Amino acid sequence: MSAQAQAVRVRRLDPAAIAGVMSREVANFRTYWRGTTFSSVLEPIVYLLAFGLGLSATLVDEVDGLPYVEFVGTGMVATAVIFSSALPAMFGTFVKHRFQNTYDAILAAPVDVEELVTAEMLWIGIRSGFYGCFPLLVTMAFGLDPTPGMLLVPLFCFITALGFAGFGIAMAATVAKIDQFSYVTTLFVTPLFLVAGTFFPIDGLPEWAQVAAQFNPLHQLVELVRGGAFGFETVDLARLAFLIGFALLMWRIAVNRMERRLID
Amino acid sequence: MAAIELRGVVKRFGPITAVDGLDLEVPPGICLGLLGPNGAGKSTTMRLLTGQAIADAGELRVLGHELPGKAKAARAAMGVVPQLDNLDVDVTVEENLAVFARLYRVADVRGAVDRALDLARLRDRRGDAVDELSGGMRRRLLLARGLVHDPQLLLLDEPTVGLDPQIRTELWSLIDNLRSQGKTILMSTHYIEEAERLADEVAVMADGKIIARGRPAELIVEHAGRQTAEAYGPPERLAEVRGTAEAGGLRVRKAGPAVAIVGAERAVDGAVPEDAIFRAATLEDVFVLLTGEEAE
Numbered sequence: 001m002s003a004q005a006q007a008v009r010v011r012r013l014d015p016a017a018i019a020g021v022m023s024r025e026v027a028n029f030r031t032y033w034r035g036t037t038f039s040s041v042l043e044p045i046v047y048l049l050a051f052g053l054g055l056s057a058t059l060v061d062e063v064d065g066l067p068y069v070e071f072v073g074t075g076m077v078a079t080a081v082i083f084s085s086a087l088p089a090m091f092g093t094f095v096k097h098r099f100q101n102t103y104d105a106i107l108a109a110p111v112d113v114e115e116l117v118t119a120e121m122l123w124i125g126i127r128s129g130f131y132g133c134f135p136l137l138v139t140m141a142f143g144l145d146p147t148p149g150m151l152l153v154p155l156f157c158f159i160t161a162l163g164f165a166g167f168g169i170a171m172a173a174t175v176a177k178i179d180q181f182s183y184v185t186t187l188f189v190t191p192l193f194l195v196a197g198t199f200f201p202i203d204g205l206p207e208w209a210q211v212a213a214q215f216n217p218l219h220q221l222v223e224l225v226r227g228g229a230f231g232f233e234t235v236d237l238a239r240l241a242f243l244i245g246f247a248l249l250m251w252r253i254a255v256n257r258m259e260r261r262l263i264d
Numbered sequence: 265m266a267a268i269e270l271r272g273v274v275k276r277f278g279p280i281t282a283v284d285g286l287d288l289e290v291p292p293g294i295c296l297g298l299l300g301p302n303g304a305g306k307s308t309t310m311r312l313l314t315g316q317a318i319a320d321a322g323e324l325r326v327l328g329h330e331l332p333g334k335a336k337a338a339r340a341a342m343g344v345v346p347q348l349d350n351l352d353v354d355v356t357v358e359e360n361l362a363v364f365a366r367l368y369r370v371a372d373v374r375g376a377v378d379r380a381l382d383l384a385r386l387r388d389r390r391g392d393a394v395d396e397l398s399g400g401m402r403r404r405l406l407l408a409r410g411l412v413h414d415p416q417l418l419l420l421d422e423p424t425v426g427l428d429p430q431i432r433t434e435l436w437s438l439i440d441n442l443r444s445q446g447k448t449i450l451m452s453t454h455y456i457e458e459a460e461r462l463a464d465e466v467a468v469m470a471d472g473k474i475i476a477r478g479r480p481a482e483l484i485v486e487h488a489g490r491q492t493a494e495a496y497g498p499p500e501r502l503a504e505v506r507g508t509a510e511a512g513g514l515r516v517r518k519a520g521p522a523v524a525i526v527g528a529e530r531a532v533d534g535a536v537p538e539d540a541i542f543r544a545a546t547l548e549d550v551f552v553l554l555t556g557e558e559a560e
Contacts, residue, residue: 020366024352027363031354031393101350105409108314108344109367110336264277264308264317 013118017111021119024106029127037131040084044076044135048142051199064201066230073139075198077132077153077225078160078218082193084131085124085161089168090181093120097172103262113259117169121251124165125158132157136225149228156228159243160221166250173257197222217246265328267292267417267448268313273322275308275472282308284472286322292416295439295449297463299456299547301555305472306452307347310421313450314339327417340368342417343410347425349402353395357386357405360394361412368413376412383438384408400431407438418442420451424458436461456548466547470555480547488549489527493540496522509535517552526553 029036048069056068063071096102106116133154140146171184195202195209196218202210213219220239227236268290275283283305290296298306311317313326315335324331329338351360358377365376381387384404386397394402403424410418423439424432439462443449453459459466460480468476468483476483495505502523506516509525512535517524526549528536 016369017367020363020369023366024363027355027359028352100352101346101348102352104316104346104348105350105364106367107316108339108346109364110340110369111367112336262316264275264311 012112013115017115018119018122020109021106021111021116022123024102025120025123036084040080040131041134041138043083044073044080044138047076047079048073048135048138067143069142070139070144070229071201071226072199073135073142073144074225074229075196075222076135076139077157078196078221079193079198080135081128081132081157081161081221082164082189082218084128085164086168086189087185088127089120089124089165090172090184091178093169093172094175094178094181097261098178107262113262114255116262117166117255117258118251120169121162121165121254124168125162128161128165129154129158132161136229144229147229149232151228153225153228156221156224156240156243159240159247160217162247163217163243163250166247166254169254170250170257173254173261192216192218195219217243265292266290266325267327268450269323269325270309270312271323273309273312273324274320275305275312275317276320282472283312283319286469286473288467288474290448290450292448293446294464295443295451295462297459297466298450298452298469299454299459299463299466299551300452300469301454304454304469304555306454306469307421308472309469310344310419310450310452313419314342314344340413341415342419343413343415344419345407345410345421345423347421349406351394351402351405351409354393356391356393357381357397358390360405361409364409365412370413376414379414380408380412383411399427400434403427403431403435404438407435411442415447417448417450420449422452422454424453424455432458456546456551460547468551468554475554476550483550484545484547487553488545489529490545491527491529491542492545492549493525493528493531493536493542494519494522495525495537495540505537505540508537511535515553517549519552524549 051072053069060068062068103116107113136144136150136153171181175181175184195205195213196216197213202213202219205213220242224236224239227233266289268288270286270288273283273286274281286305286309298309300306308317312319312324312331315332315338318332326338327341329335331338358381361377361380362373365373370376381390384407386401386405386408389397389401394405397405407423420439424435427435436458439449439451443462451462463480465478466480466483467474476487478486495502497505506523509516512532514528514531514535515526517526525531525536525540526545528542
């Protein structure tokens, strides 16, 4: 046996395997980061101009005592997170698995499905951690004051994105054809992003919808981001715990679905 | 210790039994050609060996590692070259290799990449994106990627399927070099010529099991005798030739426009028509007789 082969550790969740898979994502990202980053920066600007300025000029000035632009701007962090995590996870996983056979190549190396899924989730989480900050930075340009609590926003985004990455990967392992993602976006992604409390406070909703919104990870993220910008409350710890739980649950579901899909 | 040991391996996909009681032993240092028609179970066998498919029954051992439990350790010590090109096309040649060097936990990534580039003769294209390479270069890169960690065992799944003849010859010489370096190679193929060119031993696979195994020359003598006689003519004539030869106890197969009478050296008077052309028996004769499939 060659010396190199002998030195390979083959324990579970080997950091070297996870880092190897992530290095593949980084290498690919270098070829397309401009486009992704451009839309991540431009999108919140467009939303803020349309909703923030448009609505605040005519209909609403303040929400919950906040200028509407700052209310929407902080809420937009959650929008940026779900669109930079769930969607890339769904489409990226599907394309790599079914069209490019990338996972076949990776799983022929000493990497298992659990490491593969973990690496993909971590990478998407890190990316969303960055992209989630853009709406906040844009809102600062519209007048939001920076606060120390905002330094935690990348972490909140990272944890939430882990969960949605796991969700997207699990969906990619479940659908038979790529068109079926439109069911997933219509049934899950759009409602989650609309009733997260981004554009209007959820306490205006009927009571059942308010209760349901508590189970929406994006709503919890929105509240945490506003906590970071305007002051935390004790309940925010529970919100953080909820998001960690969501990420862990989605991680296990994604690993399980992908094992079924990738191993005959 | 055999590099690969399979005993009584069964793999089913719903109602289909892809691998059906497969016994296969690959001793170290040889190139074994797994020759069989499409659908014989060759690719499933390859996936079983990497732990990407889990057998329903049987024992599998690769380089001493029991599968599927120790599949990851087995994969660390072997290289795999897939049938389908799954390179990252937007990324450079060098980065494709570096990613796999990391996945294989190679300590000196740079050194491993340089070695692999030399092997694939792609050193001057290292900075180019894969989609700028020609088909032959991509295939060489795929081979080099499977060798980036200098494994002792190499699985080649239909290494030249769908390639034009010139690229195929080029790849054959690369594989032949690996064999001379003492690597153990298990190569699945449905090309007879490929098996003849590269394999020390051939195992003929059909319907999920090995139906014959040996050195090509031995297989030919054992299953097809020494000489094959080919007769040409219109269909009625060919049918008549077939009837006569079969009545004389000989085996006959279709061979393009002709019929081939196998083991013609044993023919009694009249069993082979006088105008038939005699030639040495080939592995193709064996393959077609054993599998009932026209060879490619």
